[in-house]
Amino acid sequence: MYLSGLEEPGGAGAGDRLAPGWYEPAWVPPAVRRHSATPDTLPVGSPGKVGVLELAYERIGERTELTGHYQKSPLQITRPLYHDPALRHMAHTMVIATGGGTLQGDRYRVDVSCGAGASVHLTTQGATRIYRMEQDYATQLVNLTAGPGSYLEYLPDTTIPFADSRYYQRIGVTADPEATVVLGETMLAGRLARGERHAYTAYCSDIEVHGPDGGLLFADPLRLVPEEEGVTGPGVMDGFGVLxxxxxxxxxxxxxxxxxxxxxxxxxxxxxxxxxxLPGGRGAWARILGDTSPEVEEAFMRVWDAARRLLLGVPAPDRRRA
Known part of the structure; x- marks a missing residue:
C-alpha cells in the first residue's frame, strides 16, 4: 500500500501528526531550549513550519518496495530508485526539504521502518543549511527501525549551521540483532568561505541506538556551544572545520x-x-576531522566503502548518484 498524506493503518492519524506532542522533542538540551520564544514571523506549528515524513519499506519478491508513505511539506521524497549496479534490489530514496533551509521555529520529524530482509539507502538532496535565528530554535527528530536481516543506510548530506543559529537533532535507532544500520553524520563549523567558523549559538545532537526490547545499546551526544563551552575538546571539533x-x-x-x-x-x-x-560489541564507528569538505568527504567514502565491502561484498556507489 502506498499512502501519501493519508492515515496509515495502525499508525498515527493526520491530526495526531500535527499535534505538538508528535513533532516536538520530549527533551531539548538547555543550551538550545533557553532560546525558546514566539517568533515574530511564523510561530511553531504554522503551515510550512512542521515537516513530517513517514516511510515503510518491505522486501517483496526480489527487491525492496516502499509500502507506506506519509509526507507533509516541507519534507517530501523522490520515488525510490534502483540504480546501484551492485545491489539492484536496494531502494534508494532522497529526502527533500522544499524550504531550502532550516529556519527558527521549524520542527521536523522523520520515521523510517525497514522490514525483515529489506535493503534501503536514504540520503538528502543537498546540504542542510541552518539559518540565522533571532527568536526560538529549530529541531529535527529522526527515528529509524530495522527489522531482522534488514540493511539500512542513513547518510544525509552535510549540515551547515549559519551564524547565530540554534539547532537540536535527535536520531533514534531501533535495530534487531540480525539487522545492519549504517548511519553517517557530517557537520561544518559554519560557512567557512565567509569566515563563519563556530559563529552559531548552539548545535546539539543525540544519537541513541536501542535493541528491539528498548534497551539502550549506546548513545553519542554532541554539544557545541562556542561562546560558553568551547568546541576544542577531544573528539569534538578542535581547530578543524569539518567533523x-x-x-x-x-x-x-x-x-x-x-x-x-x-x-x-x-x-x-x-x-x-x-x-x-561500539559498546556491547554491536559494531564499530569512525570519526574524521579535517579542514575542508573535499578531504573529509573522500575519507568518509573510504570508510563507507570498507564497511560495504566487508558486510555486503560490494563497493559503495557514488554518493552524488546515491
Whole structure:
C-alpha cells in the first residue's frame, strides 16, 4: 500500500501528526531550549513550519518496495530508485526539504521502518543549511527501525549551521540483532568561505541506538556551544572545520573486524581520524576531522566503502548518484 498524506493503518492519524506532542522533542538540551520564544514571523506549528515524513519499506519478491508513505511539506521524497549496479534490489530514496533551509521555529520529524530482509539507502538532496535565528530554535527528530536481516543506510548530506543559529537533532535507532544500520553524520563549523567558523549559538545532537526490547545499546551526544563551552575538546571539533562520523551497527561480522576495516581504510589520509568498537560489541564507528569538505568527504567514502565491502561484498556507489 502506498499512502501519501493519508492515515496509515495502525499508525498515527493526520491530526495526531500535527499535534505538538508528535513533532516536538520530549527533551531539548538547555543550551538550545533557553532560546525558546514566539517568533515574530511564523510561530511553531504554522503551515510550512512542521515537516513530517513517514516511510515503510518491505522486501517483496526480489527487491525492496516502499509500502507506506506519509509526507507533509516541507519534507517530501523522490520515488525510490534502483540504480546501484551492485545491489539492484536496494531502494534508494532522497529526502527533500522544499524550504531550502532550516529556519527558527521549524520542527521536523522523520520515521523510517525497514522490514525483515529489506535493503534501503536514504540520503538528502543537498546540504542542510541552518539559518540565522533571532527568536526560538529549530529541531529535527529522526527515528529509524530495522527489522531482522534488514540493511539500512542513513547518510544525509552535510549540515551547515549559519551564524547565530540554534539547532537540536535527535536520531533514534531501533535495530534487531540480525539487522545492519549504517548511519553517517557530517557537520561544518559554519560557512567557512565567509569566515563563519563556530559563529552559531548552539548545535546539539543525540544519537541513541536501542535493541528491539528498548534497551539502550549506546548513545553519542554532541554539544557545541562556542561562546560558553568551547568546541576544542577531544573528539569534538578542535581547530578543524569539518567533523564526520560513521556508525556501523551490525551483528553480521565481529565488531573488532569491522573496526579494523574502518581503521585500515583511514590509514594514510593525513587527517585526524579514529575507529573503534561500539559498546556491547554491536559494531564499530569512525570519526574524521579535517579542514575542508573535499578531504573529509573522500575519507568518509573510504570508510563507507570498507564497511560495504566487508558486510555486503560490494563497493559503495557514488554518493552524488546515491
Amino acid at each position: 564526520s562520523s560513521l556508525y556501523v551497527v551490525t551483528g553480521a561480522r565481529p565488531a573488532q573486524e569491522v573496526a579494523d576495516a574502518l581503521h585500515e581504510a583511514l590509514a594514510g589520509t593525513g587527517l585526524r581520524t579514529g575507529a573503534s568498537v
